[in-house]
Amino acid sequence: MVAADLIALPFCFLVAILLRGGDLDLVSGFSPASYFLVAVVTVTTFSVSDLYRAVIRFIDQRLLSITGLSLAVAILCAYVVMFIINEKSFPRSALAIYWFVGFSYVVASRVGMRNFLRNQDLRGRRVSEVVAIYGAGEAGARLAQTMHGGDEYRPVCFFDDKHALNERKIGALRVFNTERLVEIVNAMCIRSIVIAIPSVSPARLRDIMNRLSKAGISTRILSRLVDLAGETPSPHEAIRELKFEDLLGRPPVPPRIDLFARCVRGKTVLVTGAGGSIGSELCRQIVTLAPSHMHLLDHSEFALYTIRQELTTRFPDLHIVAHLGSVCNADLVGRILRDSKVDTIYHAAAYKHVPLVESNIVEGMRNNVVGAQVIAAQAALHHVKTCVLISSDKAVRPTNVMGASKRIAELIFQAAATRPETSTTFAMVRFGNVLGSSGSVIPLFQRQISQGGPITITHPEMSRYFMLIPEAAQLVIQAGAMAKGGDVFVLEMGEPVKIVDLARSLIALSGLTEKTLQNPNGDIEVRYVGLFPGEKLHEELLIDGTVIPSEHPRIMRMKENALPPSVLDTFIACLMMACETNDRAMIESMARAIVPEYNPQQALAVPTAVPISQSSTQLSVIKKFVPFRM
Known part of the structure; x- marks a missing residue:
């Protein structure tokens, strides 16, 4: 030079x-x-x-x-x-x-x-992939320049919604309107499209995905804004696969750091159901907050072994004890709390799959109700400082056995919080559907897509609230820190998302097209199979409680009606007696006596809540089991 x-x-x-x-x-x-x-x-x-x-x-x-x-x-x-x-x-x-x-x-x-x-x-290298860039703005132009400097991708054109940019050129690449998407993709043999729109909203991203699904090619997204005037990441670093979390419909809710460790740091923590989807994520987040001791309880040997191995590998110096057994075993739970002097309990152990619990009503009721009763009683007996129940949005005006059992579990914790002798702070957290958890629709849809379809959906209008697994675990941990006693916490999750929209987004993410009457040559069919017994079209998060602002702007706190502890104990004893009969009608009648809004006959309707104090069903049903006076 x-x-x-x-x-x-x-x-x-x-x-x-x-x-x-x-x-x-x-x-x-x-x-x-x-x-x-x-x-x-x-x-x-x-x-x-x-x-x-x-x-x-x-x-x-x-x-x-x-x-x-x-x-x-x-x-x-x-x-x-x-x-x-x-x-x-x-x-x-x-x-x-x-x-x-x-x-x-x-x-x-x-x-x-x-x-x-x-x-x-x-020269002599093979360009691995021909791509187009969606978004002919500054980020798209920078991404194109970065791609030209490597051999991983070869950009051939831009796509943009603005008609003013149609047939214009940015650098050496022509811009095409998205109306010509399918035509240009086929003409230029494009293998994938990279979305280069910084800070794109989930709603806009879903709309883009619906457009791109017509082309039947894989989609990626710009993960880092390419800066040609300073540090320039490689195309491999700048581009990532589009994840389903990007289509959640809202930005993830960040935790408040000051709340996050309040009930964990330096304390002895017990997580029940530690091997499950929510329980295991709870454990992963808790161990990062420096607890003094960590106790895991699960009835699944394999799940308990898996999460224990993961945690001990990551944190070999943390004292982690795995307990194999059921939360319904009061002696086991009491021994753990007494010997370990547990400060905080996160109760995630429950049967949650609606169709399975619906067809196994006795075991579903016993596990979810008795488990909550044992945890609440033992936590109060051994002076645990904080005890948090993980509930479900299906507990709100339930139409299935699982939802009814979770609402009864909530009532147990609410009653425990009102007992004058208790020093334990009890709280409940209601989840929507957790993306990626066992039994959620996403793994099911992904498996059906890998098998060539069809994707089965119960109803075209079905919608659900969704949250991420880390969001769910963070909500539980923060709820324990904010609880005053008997509180119900719910994450503000935006608008519910239609299940059919999720299915179509997953088809597009897989680089496939939906098979319809208008597109008989598509790859994956969406088939409607009808509602399962006890399944709702739309879920709710609130009953008729009072919403109170919490310390976190995106977490709602509620106070809801509860039964007196003595009355609830009698009801639950009668419910367990009904379970001994294995008579479904009797069990459902007893469940309605405890949860008047439980309506197993109407999965499509959302019945009006009946105040517990006005229910005449309670007395008439309970008198069939126990001769007593109230």
Whole structure:
């Protein structure tokens, strides 16, 4: 570079003098040494600006800009020197012309050599993927430039919704309107599309996905804004696979750090159902908050072994104890709390799959109700400071056995909070559907897509609230920190999402198309199979309770009606007696006595809540089991 500049820069100065004088007379008035001296001064300036330390194939706009500024400083210094020595024979305007000529030479030579070297590197390599960029804005333009510098992707065009950009060019790539998406994808053999729209909202992203699904190609998204003026990530770093969380319909809710560790740091923590989807994520987040001891309880040997191995590998110095057994075993739970002096309990153990619990009503009721009763009683007996129940939105005006059992569990915790002798703070957390948890629709749909379809949906209008597994675990931990006693906490989850929209988004994410009457050659069919017994079209999060602001702006706190502890204990005893009979009608009648809004006959309707104090069903049903006076 130094040798090339020492040869080329004297000619740049000669061109500047020639442009200034208009003929050779002015040029001949200076000796060759003058031209060489200008080149030496310029090279010295370039050396100060670190131009000669740069690797040519990675030279960037920032370094060239600094070089131009350094050249301008050198010329300014030359002006000052001429003014001081009062040199009048030299045309000073030639120096300004020399800046433009010299800088043009520097940019052209470096960029030209950079492109030559990169082309030599790419020669013989196979470009792995032909892509298009969705979004012809600044981020898309930067991404295209970054892709041109690597061999992982070869961008061929832009797509954009703006009609004003149709058939325009950005760099060397043409912009097409999204109305021509299928046509252009097929014509250019595009294999995937990268969405390059910074801070795109989930609703807008779902709309984009619906458009891209017509093309039947895979979709990626720009994960980092490419900065060509500074640090430039590789295309592999800048682009990631589009995750289903991107289509959640709202931005994830961040936790409040000051609430996060309040019930965990330096404390002994017990998680029941530790091997489940929610329980295991709870454990993963809890161990990062430096508890003094960690206890895991689960009835599944494999699930308990798996989560214990994971936690001990990540945190070998943390004291972690795994207990194999059921939460319905009061002796086991009592022994754990007594021997370990547990400070905080997160009760995640429950049967939650609606169709399975619906067809196994006795075991579903026993596990969910007795488990909550044992945890609440033992927590109060052994003076646990905080005890949090993980409930479900299906507990609100339930139409299935699982929802009814979870509402009874809530009533148990609410009653436990009202007992005058208790020193334990009891709280409940209601979840919507948790993306990626066992039994959720996403793993089911992904499995059906991998098998070639069809995707089965119970009803075209079915909708659900969704949250991420980390959000669910963070909500539980923060709820324990904010609880005052008997509180119900619910995450503000935005608008419910239609299940059929989720299915279509997953089809698009897989690079496939939906098979319909209008598109009989599509890949995956969406088939409606009808509602399962006890299944609702739409879930709710609130009963008729009072909503109170919590310490977190996106978490709602509620106070809801509860039964007196003595009455609830009698009801539950009768419910367990009904379970002994294995008579479904009797069990459902007893459940309705405890939860008047439970309506197993109407899965499609949302019945009006009946205040517990106004229910005449309670007395009539309970008298069938126990002769007593109230």
